[in-house]
Each structure stands twice: as structure tokens, then as C-alpha cells.
Amino acid sequence: MTDPVLDVRGLQSEFRIAGRWYPAVRDFTLAVEANETVALVGESGSGKSATALSILRLLPAVGARIAKGSVMFAGQDLARLSEAEMIRLRGEAIAMIFQEPMTSLNPTMTVGAQIAEVIEIHRGSTRRSAMAEALRLLEEVRIPAARQRLNDYPHQFSGGMRQRVMIAMALACRPKLLLADEPTTALDVTIQGQVLALLNELKQSYGMSILFITHNLGVVAQMADRVAVMYAGEIVEFASVNKIFEQPSHPYTEVLLKAMPRVDRDSAGLEPITGQVPGITALPVGCAFAPRCPLRQPDCDRHPALAPLAAEADHVVRCVVRAGQEAAV
Amino acid sequence: MIRHVIKRLLLAVPTLLAMLTVIFVLVRLVPGDPAIAMLGDQATEASLQAMRSQLGLNEPIHVQYVDFLARALSGDFGRSMTSGRTVLEEVLQVLPYTLELTAAALFIGALLGLPLGTWAALRRNAWPDYASRIISLTGLSLPGFVSAILLLLVFAVHLRWLPVMSAAASDPVDHLRNLALPALNLGIIMAAYITRVTRSSMLNVLGEDYIRTARAKGVSQTRLVLRHALRNALVPVVTVVGLYFGTLIGNSVLTEIVFTRPGLGKLILGALTSRDYTLLQGLMVVFAAFIITVNTLTDLAYGLIDPRVTYD
Numbered sequence: 001m002t003d004p005v006l007d008v009r010g011l012q013s014e015f016r017i018a019g020r021w022y023p024a025v026r027d028f029t030l031a032v033e034a035n036e037t038v039a040l041v042g043e044s045g046s047g048k049s050a051t052a053l054s055i056l057r058l059l060p061a062v063g064a065r066i067a068k069g070s071v072m073f074a075g076q077d078l079a080r081l082s083e084a085e086m087i088r089l090r091g092e093a094i095a096m097i098f099q100e101p102m103t104s105l106n107p108t109m110t111v112g113a114q115i116a117e118v119i120e121i122h123r124g125s126t127r128r129s130a131m132a133e134a135l136r137l138l139e140e141v142r143i144p145a146a147r148q149r150l151n152d153y154p155h156q157f158s159g160g161m162r163q164r165v166m167i168a169m170a171l172a173c174r175p176k177l178l179l180a181d182e183p184t185t186a187l188d189v190t191i192q193g194q195v196l197a198l199l200n201e202l203k204q205s206y207g208m209s210i211l212f213i214t215h216n217l218g219v220v221a222q223m224a225d226r227v228a229v230m231y232a233g234e235i236v237e238f239a240s241v242n243k244i245f246e247q248p249s250h251p252y253t254e255v256l257l258k259a260m261p262r263v264d265r266d267s268a269g270l271e272p273i274t275g276q277v278p279g280i281t282a283l284p285v286g287c288a289f290a291p292r293c294p295l296r297q298p299d300c301d302r303h304p305a306l307a308p309l310a311a312e313a314d315h316v317v318r319c320v321v322r323a324g325q326e327a328a329v
Numbered sequence: 330m331i332r333h334v335i336k337r338l339l340l341a342v343p344t345l346l347a348m349l350t351v352i353f354v355l356v357r358l359v360p361g362d363p364a365i366a367m368l369g370d371q372a373t374e375a376s377l378q379a380m381r382s383q384l385g386l387n388e389p390i391h392v393q394y395v396d397f398l399a400r401a402l403s404g405d406f407g408r409s410m411t412s413g414r415t416v417l418e419e420v421l422q423v424l425p426y427t428l429e430l431t432a433a434a435l436f437i438g439a440l441l442g443l444p445l446g447t448w449a450a451l452r453r454n455a456w457p458d459y460a461s462r463i464i465s466l467t468g469l470s471l472p473g474f475v476s477a478i479l480l481l482l483v484f485a486v487h488l489r490w491l492p493v494m495s496a497a498a499s500d501p502v503d504h505l506r507n508l509a510l511p512a513l514n515l516g517i518i519m520a521a522y523i524t525r526v527t528r529s530s531m532l533n534v535l536g537e538d539y540i541r542t543a544r545a546k547g548v549s550q551t552r553l554v555l556r557h558a559l560r561n562a563l564v565p566v567v568t569v570v571g572l573y574f575g576t577l578i579g580n581s582v583l584t585e586i587v588f589t590r591p592g593l594g595k596l597i598l599g600a601l602t603s604r605d606y607t608l609l610q611g612l613m614v615v616f617a618a619f620i621i622t623v624n625t626l627t628d629l630a631y632g633l634i635d636p637r638v639t640y641d
């Protein structure tokens with residue numbers, strides 16, 4: 001097997017609040033293989049965005065830091081690269097798209113210019129050839145009448161069309177890895193389906209890997225090869241998409257699945273999740289999910305490590321009860 | 330765009346009419362007989378009567394109003410009581426000086442204020458930020474005539490780099506030297522305003538999602554500021570510059586006096602001290618028209634900066 005495209009090990013990212021550093025991402029280890037989509041799922045505040053921003057080193061310059069761990073990409077540790085080296089890499093080898101299509105594009109630049117800019121910066125192309133490429137990209141993401149729309153401004157596009165523009169911009173330099181932070185959450189269901197289908201198709205034709213952040217398990221089923229479930233800054237379960245749906249093993253994953261509307265089940269059986277993710281300043285000492293957990297035991301006061309489930313090395317769970325192993329620090 | 334410009338210009342017309350009406354009423358609300366105010370209480374009844382009919386004060390009020398509007402709109406504000414020349418002539422003679430001073434002040438203000446404000450926003454809560462805040466606060470709290478005198482003392486009296494008085498000069502270099510200190514004086518105040526708004530507006534823009542998008546694209550810091558942030562941060566700056574023009578006139582009065590420089594400010598002071606009623610009324614119209622023009626230009630500038638401003 002070839003090396004993973006992205007190999008994150010023991011990542012810990014922190015924010016400074018009232019003079020103290022608190023971890024928003026902890027003990028985060030995850031690899032993304034070539035041409036694979038890994039979904040990162042979890043409730044609001046579980047640290048999904050913080051993880052993606054850490055990988056691309058886009059956390060705020062002040063009041064945020066990567067405290068521990070490594071982010072291996074193409075033989076380099078991104079956590080240790082200089083800002084100048086990161087600038088060369090962003091948008092070129094790793095691209096990112098964001099949740100808010102309405103505000104993520106510059107309102108005073110034409111969409112053509114915004115796409116062309118990536119090509120100009122990283123390829124040193126002339127404006128002319130970059131614009132030609134921008135047009136090709138707009139056609140590729142299926143913007144109707146792309147030639148006429150090249151010189152339009154973002155406010156002249158609908159949300160779904162803007163997200164297509166964002167995708168065109170992200171693909172401009174054929175990145176190896178795409179970080180997609182809830183790219184369809186703000187779109188209505190039909191548009192969401194179209195954008196997801198487009199992403200899947202482009203992933204194949206461009207041969208890239210995707211780290212797909214979402215809190216929608218329906219989207220996970222459509223997109224992911226493997227799924228990492230995050231809770232309070234940690235991965236609590238990591239397995240193939242089939243295993244996650246058929247054999248959810250962390251109590252939190254079970255709760256998430258029960259709360260998810262599905263076509264094959266009666267929506268009357270839905271169980272809303274009670275409570276919320278603890279804030280980063282108030283993390284419990286032991287298992288972070290314990291206060292909300294139906295299977296809670298005295299052992300849960302100790303912080304569990306991510307451990308393989310029974311005989312399956314590729315299905316890991318962070319739960320004393322389910323993984324039945326020695327609790328770690 | 331052209332249609333937008335025409336529409337905006339048409340919108341200025343009712344404003345202009347309302348403003349002329351206010352001036353008309355204001356002048357007539359001033360207590361006392363304008364004829365006596367102008368000629369003094371020693372004047373004979375005959376000369377007062379002559380003055381009243383010359384000013385049209387004997388006509389019924391609505392006739393006076395229509396007459397005033399018609400004349401004002403055709404640029405006829407009567408003759409200055411002191412010089413005997415038409416108000417329009419008086420104004421046109423000094424207007425270039427005021428426009429030149431204003432333009433130079435704006436240029437200096439933008440040249441200093443935009444980079445300083447941007448720098449402060451980028452180094453928020455570090456020393457460049459504090460330095461810029463102190464500088465702009467000083468600029469804002471120092472009265473215009475005090476800074477004018479300080480500038481004179483340092484650059485003209487002490488260092489002797491620049492002339493003390495800045496009257497007209499035919500040589501272009503001398504002309505610029507004459508302009509330097511008064512323009513600097515107004516420019517510093519302008520820069521103080523621009524620094525402040527640029528800083529806060531930049532801070533807002535730098536927190537926007539599209540700035541994060543640009544960073545994710547691999548845009549360098551310099552390009553981020555110049556290509557992505559600055560233009561978006563400019564709308565509040567233009568607003569403040571537009572508003573500040575009103576203050577600029579007040580400050581230019583003082584500046585023109587301290588530097589003995591011709592201009593509208595000097596003219597208005599002269600009209601006030603000599604109770605030149607017609608000149609004063611004409612100047613009020615000119616100033617108001619000036620402000621309306623600036624406002625119209627400000628609105629048009631929004632459209633140039635932000636494509637989301639609709640043209641319908």
C-alpha cells in the first residue's frame with residue numbers, strides 16, 4: 001500500500017481564553033489515503049473546523065496554536081513549516097472549501113478573477129491564460145453560460161452556484177487533498193445533492209483525497225469511504241463507512257445514528273440528542289462523553305485511549321465499556 | 330452606471346432647493362433690519378430706504394423668495410456690499426485656492442491615513458497599533474489653529490524651510506512651497522480621521538470569511554491586504570472623508586487666517602466682519618452647494634468601490 005496522502009499524529013490545537021490555553025483538538029491521529037474520502041463527523045463545537053484549520057495552518061495568528069503532534073503531507077510536517085512555505089502549499093497541494101457560500105467569496109472581485117488568482121499565484125500564469133483556465137473550471141463545475149458569468153460578481157450567483165465557484169477555485173491547481181468544511185450545510189436539499197454528486201465526480205477525475213467535515217450522517221453515507229466520529233476535540237470512533245452504520249460501537253456514534261432521520265426508518269423512532277458537547281474550558285477529566293452516556297460506568301472517570309475493537313484492527317473506539325481494554329491516562 | 334450617475338445628480342436637485350429655502354428663511358429670521366445692520370445706525374432714513382429696495386426687502390415675501398431662487402439658480406447672488414463686485418466673481422477668484430488646499434489635504438490625509446490605519450489593524454494591540462492610535466488621537470484633539478501655529482513655528486520660523494505667508498506665486502515650485510504648510514495642517518487632521526476609520530474597518534474586513542478563503546488559496550499577506558481587504562474596507566473611509574469635508578471648511582477658515590492665504594474661509598470671515606449681507610448669503614449657498622456636491626460624489630464612489638451597490 002502506498003503512503004497516506006495525509007498523516008496526522010497526536011495533533012493538539014489550543015485556543016487561549018482569558019490567558020490560559022485550552023485544547024480544541026486533542027490526541028488527534030488520522031490518515032487519509034490516496035483518492036479516499038474520510039468524513040469527520042460530530043456535533044457543533046466538537047472541533048472539526050479547528051482540525052481542518054490546523055492542518056492548513058489557518059488558525060488565528062494570535063490566541064491559537066498547534067501545541068503538539070505532526071501533520072505529515074508529501075514528506076513534510078506541516079506543523080513545522082514556515083509561513084512562506086505554507087503559502088506556497090495552500091491552494092496548490094491542499095485546498096479548502098468552507099460552509100458559508102454567501103460570505104466566503106470576495107464581494108468586490110469577479111468570480112473569474114478569484115479563480116484566476118489561484119492559478120496566477122501558484123503557476124505564474126498570465127492573467128489571460130489564467131482567465132481561460134478559470135472559464136474551463138467554471139464549465140467543469142457546470143455553471144450555466146460560464147463565459148458570460150466569468151465577469152460577474154459573487155452577489156449575482158445563488159448559494160449553490162457560489163459553492164460551485166468555490167469548488168472551481170479549490171480545484172484550480174489540482175490539489176492532492178481537499179479539506180471540505182461542511183460545504184453543503186447551508187444549501188437546500190436538492191442543491192446539496194447536486195453539489196455532493198459533483199464533488200464525488202471531480203474527486204474521481206482529479207484523483208484527489210477529501211477530508212469531508214459534516215454533522216449530517218446522510219451526507220456521510222453518500223460521500224465517505226471511512227468515518228471519524230469526533231467528540232470534544234477527540235476522535236471517539238474511526239472505521240469504514242459500512243461498519244459505522246452497521247456496527248456503531250461508541251455510545252456517542254449510536255446516539256448520533258439514532259438521532260439521524262433515515263429513509264428506511266420511521267421518523268417517529270428518532271431520538272434527539274440531549275445535552276451538548278462540553279466547552280473546551282470545561283472538559284471532564286475522564287471520558288468526555290460520560291456525562292451524557294447511557295452506558296456510563298465507574299471506569300469512565302478515567303480517560304480512555306483509542307483502541308481497536310475486539311479482533312478488528314481497522315475499527316477503533318475510544319470507550320472503556322466497548323473496547324474493553326485498559327483505560328489510559 | 331451612467332443612468333445611476335444621472336439619477337444621483339437629479340436627486341441632488343431637491344436637496345439644493347431645500348437648502349436654498351433654509352438659507353432664505355434663515356437670513357430673514359436674523360433679528361434687526363438688515364439695512365441698518367449693513368449701513369450702521371448712523372445711516373439716514375433715505376439711504377436705508379435705498380438699501381432696502383436694493384436688497385428687494387420691500388417686495389412681498391413670496392416675490393422675494395421666487396426672485397431669490399431664480400437668481401441663485403442662475404448663479405446671481407448680487408453684489409458684495411464692500412467691494413462692489415458680484416458675489417460670483419468674489420467666489421471664483423478664491424475658489425481655486427480652497428479647492429487646491431482641500432485636494433492637497435485629502436491627498437496627504439489618504440497618503441498617511443490609509444497605510445497607518447492598515448498597519449495598525451494588522452498589528453492589532455502591538456506597538457504600531459498603539460502608536461497609530463496616539464497619533465490619530467493627537468491629530469483629532471489638537472485644534473486646527475494650534476497645529477497651524479506649531480507648523481509655522483517649526484518649519485517656517487525655526488527651520489526656515491517654508492514661507493510664513495502663503496499668498497499667490499506664479500512660479501510653480503514657490504506655489505507648492507506656499508501650499509505645503511496649510512495643506513499639511515489640514516492633511517494631518519484628515520489623516521487622523523482616516524487612520525481611525527481605516528483601522529476599524531480593516532479589522533472588520535480581516536475577520537471576514539472571504540479573507541480566510543483568500544488565505545486558503547495561498548494569497549500572501551501583502552496581496553491579501555492590497556487586493557482583498559483594502560477595497561472592501563474603503564466604504565466607511567469614503568463616508569468619513571465625505572462627512573469630514575464639512576469640518577474641513579471650518580478648519581480651512583482658521584488655516585487660511587493663520588497662513589494668510591486667500592480662500593473661501595478668508596472671504597467668509599471678511600464678509601462677517603464687514604457685515605456684507607449679500608456676500609454672506611451667497612457664500613452660504615456656495616458652501617452648501619459644495620457639501621451637496623461632496624455628498625453626491627461620495628455616493629457615486631460607493632458604486633465604484635462596491636459592485637453590490639445597485640444602480641436602479
Ligand SMILES: Nc1ncnc2c1ncn2[C@@H]1O[C@H](COP(=O)(O)OP(=O)(O)OP(=O)(O)O)[C@@H](O)[C@H]1O
Pocket residue numbers: 015016017024042043044045046047048049050051060063064215278279280
Ligand atoms: N477563535 C477561537 N477562540 C476560542 N475558542 C474557539 C475559537 N474557535 C473555536 N473555538 C472553540 O473550539 C471548539 C471547537 O470549535 P470548532 O469550530 O472546531 O467546532 P466545529 O466542530 O467545527 O463546530 P461547528 O459544527 O459548529 O462548525 C469549540 O468549543 C469552540 O468554542
Ligand SMILES: [Mg+2]
Pocket residue numbers: 048049050181
Ligand atoms: Mg465548523
